[in-house]
Amino acid sequence: xxxxxxxxxxxxxxxxxxxxxxxxxxxxxxxxxxxxxxxxxxxxxxxxxxxxxxxxxxxxxxxxxxxxxxxxxxxxxxxxxxxxxxxxxxxxxxxxxxxxxxxxxxxxxxxxxxxxxxxxxxxxxxxxxxxxxxxxxxxxxxxxxxxxxxxxxxxxxxxxxxxxxxxxxxxxxxxxxxxxxxxxxxxxxxxxxxxxxxxxxxxxxxxxxxxxxxxxxxxxxxxxxxxxxxxxxxxxxxxxxxxxxxxxxxxxxxxxxxxxxxxxxxxxxxxxxxxxxxxxxxxxxxxxxxxxxxxxxxxxxxxxxxxxxxxxxxxxxxxxxxxxxxxxxxxxxxxxxxxxxxxxxxxxxxxxxxxxxxxxxxxxxxxxxxxxxxxxxxxxx
Amino acid sequence: xxxxxxxxxxxxxxxxxxxxxxxxxxxxxxxxxxxxxxxxxxxxxxxxxxxxxxxxxxxxxxxxxxxxxxxxxxxxxxxxxxxxxxxxxxxxxxxxxxxxxxxxxxxxxxxxxxxxxxxxxxxxxxxxxxxxxxxxxxxxxxxxxxxxxxxxxxxxxxxxxxxxxxxxxxxxxxxxxxxxxxxxxxxxxxxxxxxxxxxxxxxxxxxxxxxxx
Numbered sequence: 010x011x012x013x014x015x016x017x018x019x020x021x022x023x024x025x026x027x028x029x030x031x032x033x034x035x036x037x038x039x040x041x042x043x044x045x046x047x048x049x050x051x052x053x054x055x056x057x058x059x060x061x062x063x064x065x066x067x068x069x070x071x072x073x074x075x076x077x078x079x080x081x082x083x084x085x086x087x088x089x090x091x092x093x094x095x096x097x098x099x100x101x102x103x104x105x106x107x108x109x110x111x112x113x114x115x116x117x118x119x120x121x122x123x124x125x126x127x128x129x130x131x132x133x134x135x136x137x138x139x140x141x142x143x144x145x146x147x148x149x150x151x152x153x154x155x156x157x158x159x160x161x162x163x164x165x166x167x168x169x170x171x172x173x174x175x176x177x178x179x180x181x182x183x184x185x186x187x188x189x190x191x192x193x194x195x196x197x198x199x200x201x202x203x204x205x206x207x208x209x210x211x212x213x214x215x216x217x218x219x220x221x222x223x224x225x226x227x228x229x230x231x232x233x234x235x236x237x238x239x240x241x242x243x244x245x246x247x248x249x250x251x252x253x254x255x256x257x258x259x260x261x262x263x264x265x266x267x268x269x270x271x272x273x274x275x276x277x278x279x280x281x282x283x284x285x286x287x288x289x290x291x292x293x294x295x296x297x298x299x300x301x302x303x304x305x306x307x308x309x310x311x312x313x314x315x316x317x318x319x320x321x322x323x324x325x326x327x328x329x330x331x332x333x334x335x336x337x338x339x340x341x342x343x344x345x346x347x348x349x350x351x352x353x354x355x356x357x358x359x360x361x362x363x364x365x366x367x368x369x370x371x372x373x374x375x376x377x378x379x380x381x382x383x384x385x386x387x388x389x390x
Numbered sequence: 391x392x393x394x395x396x397x398x399x400x401x402x403x404x405x406x407x408x409x410x411x412x413x414x415x416x417x418x419x420x421x422x423x424x425x426x427x428x429x430x431x432x433x434x435x436x437x438x439x440x441x442x443x444x445x446x447x448x449x450x451x452x453x454x455x456x457x458x459x460x461x462x463x464x465x466x467x468x469x470x471x472x473x474x475x476x477x478x479x480x481x482x483x484x485x486x487x488x489x490x491x492x493x494x495x496x497x498x499x500x501x502x503x504x505x506x507x508x509x510x511x512x513x514x515x516x517x518x519x520x521x522x523x524x525x526x527x528x529x530x531x532x533x534x535x536x537x538x539x540x541x542x543x544x545x546x547x548x549x550x551x552x553x554x555x556x557x558x559x560x561x562x563x564x565x566x567x568x569x570x571x572x573x574x575x576x577x578x579x580x581x582x583x584x585x586x587x588x589x590x591x592x593x594x595x596x597x598x599x600x601x602x603x
Contacts, residue, residue: 054414055419056415056416133414133415133417135413135415136412137412137414140411143411143412144412150581150582151585154582158591204583204584208583211583211592231440233433233440234433234436234437234438234439234441235436237443238440241443260447262443264439264441264443264444268498269502270501270502270505271502273505274501274505278458282457282458296509299516300508300509303516304512317579319569319573322572327516327517327519334572335572335576335579336572336575336576336578336579338579339580339582339583340582342592343586350591351592354582358579358581361578361581362574362575362578365574365578
């Protein structure tokens with residue numbers, strides 16, 4: 010048997026050697042095979058970026074040198090990456106150009122290098138899909154807005170919660186008129202592109218009209234030349250609206266300074282010298298909120314504040330007579346105007362709020378039962 | 391036309407910025423960057439108007455010897471001297487050793503710090519008023535504030551480890567819940583106000599021209 014086997018082995022010796030060589034080569038190849046490097050366009054960006062991902066077999070190199078070439082070109086180093094890292098975003102590529110990548114092991118060991126990636130182009134996206142959730146809520150909001158505006162135009166009316174701070178605006182101006190003292194309107198310390206400042210300018214229109222109507226002196230010190238320019242136009246227009254253009258004085262709206270505490274010093278000085286009977290602190294406020302409100306309180310002015318900066322609300326609540334909190338501040342102009350279309354926008358806002366509260370409750374319940382898809386959909390990170 | 395053109399510009403630029411939020415493509419995004427640069431240029435131009443207004447009002451008050459007129463002169467002199475020194479130093483105005491920076495460090499910075507430091511006294515007087523217990527809600531506020539203040543200092547932990555934990559719970563649960571509720575409401579208010587302005591529904595800021603309030 011053995012002889013036969015030997016005989017057979019002798020007959021097939023070249024084939025056996027060949028087989029063994031192949032097997033050894035295969036085993037060696039399996040041990041040192043270059044691992045794949047996946048390159049793909051970074052999604053939802055404006056182009057100029059390719060994302061690389063890889064899973065290097067053990068043992069990994071201490072470091073990788075990432076090299077890149079345009080198709081057909083020569084490799085050039087991009088960056089050095091730690092051996093334990095598994096992905097990299099190359100944000101320095103040209104959109105539309107095909108690039109190939111390779112990870113080169115450091116210290117040099119060709120057996121640990123990656124394969125050359127497939128040619129990949131960076132593409133500019135026309136829509137950021139990570140913002141679908143924002144688009145959905147915005148679309149719902151827009152739809153409701155137009156729906157309620159249409160309803161308002163057809164005569165439907167809604168009732169809204171009374172906000173004491175709004176009712177007090179006219180009372181404060183009336184008080185100033187009776188006392189023969191002025192009104193101070195502080196529109197916050199942010200630029201004109203801040204939504205709180207824009208909302209403040211809208212409220213300034215209402216306050217200016219009342220002040221003009223009652224012939225009460227109004228003073229508007231501003232923190233930014235941009236706000237000064239707009240506020241001046243707003244006050245001048247408001248005086249014109251009530252037929253009191255002649256009563257408008259060019260020094261009613263003043264640019265003070267763009268520096269936060271220098272502005273506070275100036276406004277506090279105005280409060281102490283002019284002793285206004287009513288202070289309106291409406292806009293974006295930061296550390297200066299209490300400095301202003303306490304000084305206003307010390308001169309005995311009736312104070313109405315409004316801000317959406319959560320951290321400053323407690324200071325205003327403590328030091329002012331009335332405070333418009335968060336959404337009340339944004340709703341103020343619509344409620345004061347009583348314009349049906351503006352009230353329609355408030356109704357839309359309230360309906361979206363109910364929708365979001367429902368989503369929060371349902372999302373919390375789903376998460377409790379291990380379902381995270383709704384939470385994931387509304388994630389913004 | 392005086393009213394329609396600004397509303398149209400607001401509508402177009404507002405909608406464009408809204409679209410740019412969702413579209414990362416350079417065709418839109420680069421233009422969005424340009425629009426933001428235009429805004430910076432416009433704001434830069436308004437500084438000329440602002441400084442002119444500042445000078446006009448203060449020079450007039452100083453000329454008329456109105457109350458505290460001496461301070462107006464200090465303000466005008468400070469403005470002009472600082473501007474002159476800054477311009478004379480050209481691109482080196484922000485160097486640590488520049489005279490402009492010397493003015494900033496020697497005069498402006500201490501005065502600003504002084505104003506900020508006054509906050510401590512204002513907080514004390516405001517806290518005194520806030521913690522007067524005149525209603526059940528005020529009592530609740532005072533108790534919460536007491537626990538929080540005690541929990542934030544070593545004495546709280548020395549009395550009982552429960553106090554710092556209670557302070558943390560107050561901050562993380564009731565405080566956070568209220569804050570997030572306000573933030574969600576404010577965010578919707580921002581959307582509503584923004585859309586009202588963009589669509590021209592809120593146009594009172596431009597004047598109605600109706601001649602009535």
